[in-house]
Amino acid sequence: MNKVLEVKNLNFTYDSQEGKQTIKNVSFSVNEGEYVTLIGHNGSGKSTLAKLLAYLLEPQSGEIYINGVLENEKNIRKIRQSIGVVFQNPDNQFIGSTVESDIAFGLENRAIPREKMIELVNKYANLVGMEKYLNKSPEELSGGQKQRVAIAGILALGLKVVIFDEATAMLDPEGVEDIKDLILEMRKENPELTFISITHDIEEAYLSDRVIILNDGEIFLEGKPEDVFEDEKKILSIGLDIPFVLKLKNKIALKGINVPKDVRTIDGLSEFLCGRLKQKI
Ligand SMILES: Nc1ncnc2c1ncn2[C@@H]1O[C@H](COP(=O)(O)OP(=O)(O)OP(=O)(O)O)[C@@H](O)[C@H]1O
Ligand SMILES: [Mg+2]
Structure with missing residues (x-):
């Protein structure tokens, strides 16, 4: 497996935090093509870690490859061409004067021919359902x-690693599903x-594929x-x-039915249980 x-041994403390270390000796690796979720309570250091990974903050010690x-x-050029983050707050991220110029912004630094750029802007605006707003300003x-x-702006860049820091938290349920499907589609294609x-x-x-749990700046569990x-x-x-499906599985296990570990959806669970029922009838 190629480690991307x-x-x-990453360490980081904000200047204003007076010695309270935010990231504590964190080590992990991510394989090419992996879908990793990073979870942890508020203030556990997730966003700080995302900023360090994308080199928007500089580690005090440790290395990131x-x-x-x-x-x-x-x-820095190579880093910006490889990894990017979408954060939760859209107001701090809008750089262009219009939707079109905002999506194009990251592409402009990459010597992409103008025609190709227009094509990419249109394609990604379309994929996130914003094709009708290309000339609108952020206000x-x-x-x-x-x-x-x-x-759209991050996905259009064709990066190797994309980080979403609660990037869909502000979207309506349909929007969340649209973006989930889009990521799934992009990972299938690439x-x-x-x-x-x-x-x-x-x-x-x-x-x-894999979960990393951060707790008070340290990796608590990973796997x-x-x-x-x-x-x-x-x-x-x-x-x-713990996830809802797992709670159900644990309750069912108390009744003596062990659902296989790889059943992780409601659909999978109901299929398994129906199979068991049919055996009994
Ligand atoms: N710019 C900053 N300056 C000083 N301290 C900060 C700064 N940003 C975050 N912190 C502190 O660092 C710690 C980790 O914050 P961080 O935003 O990384 O947590 P998080 O896991 O992303 O939390 P959340 O789930 O609420 O988004 C917190 O104690 C926070 O107060
Ligand atoms: Mg955060």
Whole structure:
């Protein structure tokens, strides 16, 4: 497996925090094409870690390698061409004067021919449902619409690693589903695309390839979702909860029916239970 991201002994403290370390000796790696969810309580350091990964903050110590390249000032161009983040707050992310120029902004630094650029802007505006707003300015858009534009801008760049830091938290349920489908589609088209999702949605985490749990700036647990969420008490002890489907599975297990570990959806669960019922009838 090709490691697209490697984090070694990362430490970070904000100047204003007077010695309270925000990221504590964090090490992990992410494989190319993986879909990783990063979860943890408010203030556990997730957004700080996202900023460090994208080199928007500089680590005090430790190393981050993106696609084998050490993240430092000298390699900034390569870093910007490899990894990008969409944050939760759309107002701090809108740079262009119109939707069109905002989506185009990141592309302009990349010597992409004008025609190709227009094609990409149109394609991604369309994919996030903003094709009718290309000439609108940010003041004319809702928060969720601005967020769709930010998502289009990052996805259009064709990066190796895309981080969503609660990027869909502001979207309506339909919008969340649209973006989930879009990411799924993009990963199908390009299996090398690595996606890191920072989320409070444990149901999403349960369906990802791997979960990393951050607690007070440290990695608390890391692994496949079915393993990470196995110890309910441990998860509850750090203010998180376990996925709903897993709760159902645990209740069913108390009645003597063990549902296989890889059943992680309501559909999967009902299929399994129907299968069992049919055997009995
Ligand atoms: N710009 C900043 N300056 C000083 N301290 C900060 C700054 N940003 C975050 N912090 C502090 O760092 C810690 C981690 O914050 P961070 O935003 O990384 O957490 P988070 O896990 O993303 O939380 P949430 O789930 O609420 O988004 C918090 O204690 C926070 O107060
Ligand atoms: Mg955050």
